[in-house]
Structure formats: C-alpha cells, structure tokens
Amino acid sequence: MEEREHRVSRRQFLTYTLTGVGGFMAAGMLMPMVRFAVDPVLKKGAGEEMVAVAQVKEITTTPQRFEFTIDQVDAWHESEEPRTAWVYKDSKGEIVALSPICKHLGCTVNWNGDKKNHPNRFFCPCHNGLYEKSGKNVPGTPPMAPLDLFHMEVKKGTLYLGNVKPRGEV
Numbered sequence: 001m002e003e004r005e006h007r008v009s010r011r012q013f014l015t016y017t018l019t020g021v022g023g024f025m026a027a028g029m030l031m032p033m034v035r036f037a038v039d040p041v042l043k044k045g046a047g048e049e050m051v052a053v054a055q056v057k058e059i060t061t062t063p064q065r066f067e068f069t070i071d072q073v074d075a076w077h078e079s080e081e082p083r084t085a086w087v088y089k090d091s092k093g094e095i096v097a098l099s100p101i102c103k104h105l106g107c108t109v110n111w112n113g114d115k116k117n118h119p120n121r122f123f124c125p126c127h128n129g130l131y132e133k134s135g136k137n138v139p140g141t142p143p144m145a146p147l148d149l150f151h152m153e154v155k156k157g158t159l160y161l162g163n164v165k166p167r168g169e170v
C-alpha cells in the first residue's frame with residue numbers, strides 16, 4: 001500500500017523530466033542575457049575613477065582653474081569627458097575643489113570674472129550670478145545653491161579628483 005503511494009506514473013515522470021530539462025535550457029539562454037545587462041554595473045570602480053589633477057605644492061590660496069578628463073562609463077558607452085575644477089587651499093590649509101557649473105542654469109563661473117565690480121568672488125556672466133570663495137551662493141543673485149564640490153583625495157603629494165558631489169544649501 002505504502003509502496004504504491006510513492007510510485008511515479010509515466011505522466012508524472014515525463015512532466016518532471018521535461019520541466020527540469022526546460023528549466024535548464026531556459027537558464028542556459030537567460031544567463032548570458034542577464035550577465036550582458038548587468039555587466040557595466042558590476043565593473044569595478046564604474047563611474048568612480050579618480051584622476052591626478054595637480055601637485056599639492058602648486059595649489060595656492062587663490063583659486064586656480066585645472067582641466068582634466070575622466071573616463072565616463074554610461075551603461076555600455078565609454079567616453080572621455082573633459083572636466084574643470086576651481087582648486088585652492090582655504091585658511092586652514094585644506095584643499096577645496098569646486099565645480100565651475102553655475103547652480104542657476106549651468107553656465108561656467110570664473111574666479112574674479114567681474115574683478116572690477118565683484119572682486120574675489122566667482123562670477124557667472126550669464127545672469128550676473130555670484131558666489132563667495134567657499135562656493136556659497138551670494139543672496140540676491142540668481143543661483144539658489146552653492147557650487148558643488150569634487151570628490152577628492154590626496155596621495156603622495158598629488159591631488160586626485162573624481163565626480164562632483166552635490167551639497168545642500170550652506
């Protein structure tokens with residue numbers, strides 16, 4: 001009686017076998033597609049490349065413009081993207097690396113861009129936007145947020161920059 005209950009009918013055997021073989025074949029076809037879809041995400045350091053930009057000894061208390069390129073990985077598309085940073089040492093000797101992209105409508109800001117009327121400030125020529133040396137937006141001018149900061153690290157006397165990291169209003 002008990003032995004009879006555990007018997008597998010021909011129909012059940014075929015069902016199990018075909019389900020197993022079908023599942024195995026489906027997995028074999030799907031795995032390469034899944035791997036292809038997520039490969040860029042799994043790549044080590046995707047989007048987090050740090051680029052050597054300057055020697056620490058050449059960075060002064062006056063903001064200087066440094067240009068560099070970074071490998072941009074956008075899903076399956078890789079390209080070299082030019083970047084610019086305003087870099088200086090603050091009163092404590094800490095390095096500050098600011099994005100030049102205006103927080104109003106995205107024009108490029110320049111240190112002392114309007115030296116005559118607004119000395120020692122970042123100036124955006126598009127709509128007369130102003131930022132203090134720290135990158136803080138000057139109230140009463142169009143930008144509503146401070147300039148973004150670059151992700152940075154210093155190794156063996158060299159400054160490396162990566163992506164910008166947005167910051168809240170200061």
Ligand code: FES
Nearest residue numbers: 102104105124129
């Ligand atoms: S884009 Fe800079 S002030 Fe408008």
